[in-house]
Amino acid sequence: MTSHAHDSHDAGHGHGDHAHMPFQAHHFDDPEQQFDAGKLGIWLFLVTEVLFFSGMFCAYALYRSLHPEVFTFASQYLNETLGATNTGVLLFSSLSMAWGVRCAQLRQRTGLVICLAITLGCAAVFLGVKAIEYTHKWDMGLLPAGTYVSQFLQTSHHEGLSSWLYVLSAVPAVCVVGFGIWYVMSVVSGDKARAEIAGPFLVTALCYFLGVYIGIVFQNAEAAEHAKHETAAHASETHDEHGHADASHAEPEATAAAKLVSHVEPNSPPGSPTLAAVDQAGGAGVFFSIYYCMTGVHAIHILGGIAVLAWLLVRATKDHFNAEYFGPVDYVGLYWHLVDLIWIYLFPLLYLIK
Amino acid sequence: MSAVATKPTHSHYESNEADNFLISSKGFLSWALTLDHKRIGLMYLIGVMSAFFLAGTLALVLRTELLMPQGWFLTTQQYNQVFTLHGAIMVFLFIIPSVPAALGNFLVPVMLGAKDVAFPRLNLGSFYLWVAGAIFFLSAMLYTGLDTGWTFYTPYSTQTRGPVVAATMGVFILGFSSIFTGLNFIVTINTMRPPGMTWFKMPLFLWATYATSIIQVLATPVLGITVLLLAAERVFHIGIFDPQFNGDPVVFQHFFWFYSHPAVYIMILPGMGIISELMSVHCHKSIFGYRFIAYSSIAIALFGFLVWGHHMFTSGMADVTTIVFSALTFTVSIPSAIKVFNWLATMYKGTVQLNTPMCYALSFIFLFTIGGLTGLWLGALSTDRHLHDTYFVVAHFHYVMVGGTLVGFLGGVFHWWPKMTGKMFNDFWGIVSCWFVFVGFNLTFLPQFVMGSRGMPRRYARYLPEFQEMHQMSTVGAYLLGLGLFVALGVLMHSLRRGKKAPPNPWGGATLEWQCESPPPYYNFQTPPTVNEPYDYQPLVYRDSDRGWDYVQPTSAPKPVAH
């Protein structure tokens, strides 16, 4: 549905007729009316976005209130450092976006291009970190309820980078190569206008790998931390019941795991469900279902944001925006702040349950 | 008046054939890529009517099958697929977009005296989303046969073999089409009203459209996320709706009805808006209780968000929740009643012209009253426990959606047909079609109330022989109804070839759309229209049947407000 994204986005900003200069659509009386229409339009769009996410927030609230212990238990598998890093990155990108709107209003062309490039870069870093988080969890079997692998049964151990990471990074890698070639060629041919577009795009693609790098560093730090804990724990008590030979990945604390025992679905057949059986039956899986749905849909919004920011950047290099006409930058800015805001809610709700 | 500055330079108010939006540009692409709201409206009209034709045919297949208690030519599986297709196509492809997208697109800017909707590209995008959704949806359903019912209740929808994921993606796309249309209308009505048109000088159709748009924007995203989660449930087993993975099917019902109940008002409110216009124009009488009708539209839109639980009275909700939902449900009946009484009061001392649109409007009132009143049985908890999921419910919502929305839609199509196509239709045959529809409809669905209270459950491919007579009556009625619809289609098609040329104002309407040519030129108004009271018929003077009504400028025109 590329046409969908394009149409909705384009028209969502009330114009898009780039061909003629004052960018005023024929059916509006004056630029002011056009700006107001666009502003109301984007606000309404944001309302629909909030409602779209609200469905998942409801699901979250419901299942957390039903199974609080499962949420506490499963939340431990999320890496707070990475979450916090991403929160910082997004907050910073919101700042650069707001600055960009200011630049557009003041007709500071270069300033706007730089701000947009920074915002794009932050978005890419965010996705890079997210890629590390996702692939690490996939390897550990921390998956939606239907495919979730109980952490009490885990025997295999994953070292190094996940093969999924290579799959996810294929597109950014192609982008790096493509934009790199494009950038070099435009610099060589002396096409400054092209180079101005290709440069930020190249930086954006590279930023994804910066995010991946940050992710790996923090992930390893976390693992090392846990390893220390584990060795200490293993020294005092035995865990052979769960067959846990490896100590390098996050092993649930015994207390949290024990809490799971008390979680028995009202409908389960009589008998004594073991801790592993409860976890296997998807106990913690629902948490990860909700985690993937919420962060996944959020990540899709980041991708959408990257697309519209790129479009803005192209227009910014052509000096389309000024004090009279900065609507698109303003609207995209609002959208970006919303995406940021949603993450601000997701981070504590998912990562910081204690 | 700033509109003056940008108006085209035609200074003569002459009918200029070349400006007619239907022929102002030619070729397939001039339609496929048009940004003109009128063309988009017409394309929607053709689209929704095709969808209606398809789903209506399926309804006749179902009714034919039900002639025999043990079935006739369909297996139970096929029957289930056909009723799923019938319901889903009718709801998602016909009723929801019928009035807002088809008639609304044509009328909203013209009634506002504007040149177009606020976001013409978005508008075209909505249309193509509708087309994409329709293709997705139909191919998915025709391919292997979806059999979940249009409600996609879990866990059946996560177990069945049908192409549930493809169908839900179709619904998702159609939902966004609906959201963008609503968004467009809200922005258009908010920001593009001409100087002098205050909120309370807006035609009631615009009020109804505005209320509908609010629901579209606020409720449809929830449907979007619901079907997305359903698809994820089916593919990844996320365990939110599927009890096999610790999910709860009742959660799905809450999510689903949070959208789908307001969607009922997406379906009926625009129909009510049409009736408000029709009653006033064809009674040649200022609408009675304008503000009450306007406010009641908004009230219905808001209350409509609070009553979704009444679809789940038997599904094991807590008693308190059930009782609260029942109480809220009754609140919706009041604004609907207010509308009906105001329409009737509008007729009082008017000049009632019993032409085709008016006949449809009167049958709307008749049928909608039955549909609304039978809602009382279903809102009351003890009777609902008996009637829930029986044919009583089937009859009730068909009275509201077919007797209400479809009949209102037909009335609107006849009413604005001269405006849209520039052709007058044959009024006699139009009235004949209305009678067929009216009699056929009642014959189809009145017996179903009786069946329902006798305990005949819905969605039954086979039934007990004691219900056979009633089912046969119903089937005969359905054929009569189908015949009536064919007559209506014939009347409209005939008018395209043989119809007399329509004057700008054939009915004597006072709203702005009657001030421009029939059909309107590309820019709608060659001179910016004078904003007047939408239901003040004093300045209208009847010339003759060829020239229709003329608007004679009152001596003191309302002062334009500085923009």
Place this chain on the structure above:
Amino acid sequence: MSLYGFPLLLAERTSERAPGSSFWFPPQASTFAKDVDSLYMYIGYISAFFFVVVVAAMVWFSIKYRRRPGYEGDSTALHNNALEIFWTVVPTIIVVWIFAEGVKGYMDMMTPPAQTIDVNVTARKWGWTFQYPNGAISDKLHVPINKASKMRLRSEDALHAFYVPAFRCKTDVVPGRVTYAWFQPIMEGTFDLFCAEYCGDEHSNMITTVTVHSEESYQNWLKEAAKPPENIVAHGQWLYERQGCKGCHSMEPGKKIVGPSFAESFGTDQKIVGGTVNVDAGYIRESILEPQKKIREGFQGASQMPSYQGKLKDDEILALTAFIEALKDGKLTDDELGKNDEKPAAGK
């Protein structure tokens, strides 16, 4: 195929309605039927009144104020706040009354008395199983007159709804939850019991009956029903009818309801997904306990059969196997069933 699957139960029916039916309703066979019906009729009278008022006004105005030569209508605005308030307040008062009556009836339906006969009801695609306190199992519901019975409703697969029109009683059966319904029959006889929530292919055939007995005949029935037949084949058939096999596997050769027919299958070689298998005691046992393990060719798309692991005892599986074996010539003879054995007791 579903034509063949049409249960005998339906085929036996005539178009006669049950004794005690009125034009609008099935017989009033439970304590709250009368209340529901009277609220129904009251709402009916109120609605009829408003409907007549609306339609009469509409018709009268259409005639009186119709456009005609020599008649000039008034086109100016009319507005009357008193009238608006009147027709807002009056319907409000009426709906408040209807709401209150509805809640009263609802609370009766939701509050079972302390002493009830508890029946465990299991709904599955597409049949019912009723389990009584004494261990009796039946696919038809039997309850005594003038005593409150409480249904504990569970579903094994999709949503179903327990609906007895004659009792005005309906409750959804939600998988993953337990829901309840109760009623106190006041009339002896046999009434329809429907599934009212759409549940797939054979939804419309998920019909059974509820028989209201006198106290004595109920006790007799209960005693009989708890006792399986002695003859092993009859025992198998007895289980076949009670454990839900009947809903999907026919007893007639070659008839596919959902799963394969039991007739003429024992001892044959059948293609399965990825090979062939001989339908012997071992395969039957495996198919009962792990139905998805070896699926017969042509049935991959069918709805999945639930596992009977833990639900059937070994001797019961043996009985079912004997039953299927007895069907290998396509029919059951009296000989195979054991001539002097009593017929399955749960029937009417």
